[in-house]
Amino acid sequence: xxxxxxxxxxxxxxxxxxxxxxxxxxxxxxxxxxxxxxxxxxxxxxxxxxxxxxxxxxxxxxxxxxxxxxxxxxxxxxxxxxxxxxxxxxxxxxxxxxxxxxxxxxxxxxxxxxxxxxxxxxxxxxxxxxxxxxxxxxxxxxxxxxxxxxxxxxxxxxxxxxxxxxxxxxxxxxxxxxxxxxxxxxxxxxxxxxxxxxxxxxxxxxxxxxxxxxxxxxxxxxxxxxxxxxxxxxxxxxxxxxxxxxxxxxxxxxxxxxxxx
Ligand SMILES: CC(C)(COP(=O)(O)OP(=O)(O)OC[C@H]1O[C@@H](n2cnc3c(N)ncnc32)[C@H](O)[C@@H]1OP(=O)(O)O)[C@@H](O)C(=O)NCCC(=O)NCCS
Numbered sequence: 001x002x003x004x005x006x007x008x009x010x011x012x013x014x015x016x017x018x019x020x021x022x023x024x025x026x027x028x029x030x031x032x033x034x035x036x037x038x039x040x041x042x043x044x045x046x047x048x049x050x051x052x053x054x055x056x057x058x059x060x061x062x063x064x065x066x067x068x069x070x071x072x073x074x075x076x077x078x079x080x081x082x083x084x085x086x087x088x089x090x091x092x093x094x095x096x097x098x099x100x101x102x103x104x105x106x107x108x109x110x111x112x113x114x115x116x117x118x119x120x121x122x123x124x125x126x127x128x129x130x131x132x133x134x135x136x137x138x139x140x141x142x143x144x145x146x147x148x149x150x151x152x153x154x155x156x157x158x159x160x161x162x163x164x165x166x167x168x169x170x171x172x173x174x175x176x177x178x179x180x181x182x183x184x185x186x187x188x189x190x191x192x193x194x195x196x197x198x199x200x201x202x203x204x205x206x207x208x209x210x211x212x213x214x215x216x217x218x219x220x221x222x223x224x225x226x227x228x229x230x231x232x233x234x235x236x237x238x239x240x241x242x243x244x245x246x247x248x249x250x251x252x253x254x255x256x257x258x259x260x261x
Contacts, residue, residue: 020254021120024247030080032072033120037064051086065107073121080123102126104134104184116251131259133185137177139253140170147172150196158203175201177255182226185257190235198230219249
């Protein structure tokens with residue numbers, strides 16, 4: 001791994017091995033994941049000043065999540081064989097991956113004591129993948145009152161079928177994360193906005209579904225499809241239906257949407 005001028009004391013990041021996304025994704029996708037910020041944000045050295053433009057007025061948490069997640073991205077890119085270069089933010093917040101690569105970033109926490117911290121990057125060669133989106137969430141219900149603007153009844157019923165009857169699971173969080181992954185995969189190709197209710201997640205229509213058994217302990221994995229359900233939001237740059245994978249490994253759920261070439 002290249003050191004990019006980052007001080008030696010900051011170079012020794014202990015990445016999760018294997019982290020939940022590494023468990024989830026095929027080896028053709030390079031992943032770097034970490035469950036803490038290695039140094040306080042004020043002492044962390046950005047990859048480049050260009051990359052961290054915009055952080056000047058950011059609060060400590062934003063600086064931390066940005067810098068650590070960028071470190072994950074550079075680690076993943078370097079391991080995949082990409083030459084070092086700043087990973088800039090596009091006008092809508094999207095990471096601008098170097099030519100020849102697609103990828104996605106996610107970060108959560110820490111929101112309060114006892115809540116998880118997680119930062120991750122996934123990167124793949126653009127000649128193998130046309131689109132890639134990842135998302136991580138805490139495996140807990142969405143805030144009260146938000147489920148109805150994110151999920152349909154049909155989606156929640158489709159998710160419920162993954163779990164044994166009478167187990168209360170935060171299905172709305174799973175659907176939310178999938179939609180975030182879908183949006184991140186789709187946006188770089190379409191550059192268009194989508195509302196949560198413009199897409200429909202289905203856990204039942206994927207022939208290779210490998211979920212169905214939710215264990216009390218240990219990770220649970222499965223597949224899904226996501227379709228753009230509002231006809232005038234479809235876009236010629238992408239198929240109307242994409243597929244993806246999820247993994248529940250408490251306290252996290254991670255999801256990924258991919259389009260292989
Ligand atoms: C952009 C968005 C998807 C990010 O998801 P999130 O769960 O809030 O946050 P995460 O930590 O998982 O991901 C943040 C990262 O997403 C990436 N991102 C932001 N905007 C993006 C975009 N337009 N396209 C792709 N990736 C984007 C960035 O890398 C960002 O991290 P950074 O700012 O440190 O670089 C979300 O904030 C959003 O705007 N959602 C509304 C649109 C939507 O999801 N519609 C659903 C219908 S499908």
